[in-house]
Amino acid sequence: MRADAVRNRRLLLDAAAAELAEHGTEVSIARIAARAGIGKGTVFRHFATKEQLLLAIFSDQLDGLSATGEALLQRPVPADALLEFMAAAVELQLADRSLCQAVTAAMRREPVVRAAGDRLVAVAEALTARARQAGEVRDDVTGADIVLLINAVMQGTAPVSDTVPGLWRRYLSMIFDGLRPEAARPLPVPAPQSLAPALAPGRAL
């Protein structure tokens, strides 16, 4: 690969991530290319289609979340680590409009994103297992539950995140109260095995 090619690829990925964070997946390729300072044709040289570009960025971002969770495994109090993981994930997603879709995309059939999604679930499960064994959360909650609940808090409060910025903390707090052992009542439905393959083919992005 030629030197200018790798340089442009970097510029492209950075610009795309920034533009996606600001405007979501609706941004046009033209806009991303302009921000990167490269031509539109060059974008399609690196990624055959818009979707491939998005999926590449999505899996990167999911791995970022996984890394955050992994670091929190060192925390002494398991429940604190788990709560902080959820808080960090929600906060990151609210700041980055493409991360929301990234989590959804994690449930798709595309191997790259699916793998990143599985890694994220694994980290969540590690954090959850610790808290479960310490008796700090109910014993019927799994890593997949945590990821879906993160998504729920984020998606549910996204519409008001601009005008009531911290509101998500209220609902994360409420929901976490429902995860404690003393709150547990039998659940009507078992946990999902994994997140993928869960998303129907023609859905979302």
Next chain:
Amino acid sequence: MRADAVRNRRLLLDAAAAELAEHGTEVSIARIAARAGIGKGTVFRHFATKEQLLLAIFSDQLDGLSATGEALLQRPVPADALLEFMAAAVELQLADRSLCQAVTAAMRREPVVRAAGDRLVAVAEALTARARQAGEVRDDVTGADIVLLINAVMQGTAPVSDTVPGLWRRYLSMIFDGLRPEAARPLPVPAPQSLAPALAPGRAL
């Protein structure tokens, strides 16, 4: 208003609601018009813009949810009524892809939808107040909380609703466990006064 005009308006609204339920707000006006069996120009005679058509349908749907909640006020056990209200709302929204956006739209500045959103919050507050006074839910939860939590459950599980249809019941159950008095811990953020005006102007639909 002429007789054929009111007839076509009905056809249009019905077709739009059905098409929106199936395909979400991305459906083209042409498609809606085709389903209604009328011309595309006729659509714009009744609603100057696509957004106005959508907002009209949204507020109708929000009022439908309000009616459901109102009926549940008769139930003997307040907490059961509240839980059933949340379940009904989530189930309806998952079946109707435009209802999801309707709730979001309820947080907008448009007077019609905002009014419908306020009515929905009022009904939710009535249901919540009953349960609160009966000591069946924690006393720091409000009607606006309920609406946002409904939205959270729905949005969070929407991506998997096709392949794991009943999964939302699991998370509604968990979250409701967090609403009970015995689970209550102090919340870090106060409840929002209302839902509107909460959504930034250029956001969503």
Next chain:
DNA sequence: CACTAAACGGACCGTGCGGTCATGTTGCTG
């Protein structure tokens, strides 16, 4: 330095959208 293959760029294409308008049609009223 000369040469070539890789990479670049932006004009270009087809498509589908929301919205408009001139023309034709139809329900109402006197």
Next chain:
DNA sequence: CAGCAACATGACCGCACGGTCCGTTTAGTG
């Protein structure tokens, strides 16, 4: 029944998008 205003219609417009293509530039090489 006559006449008119309200209404219906679909061809049409401008636009923005994702994606293609080919003439041009440039990085590496012997």
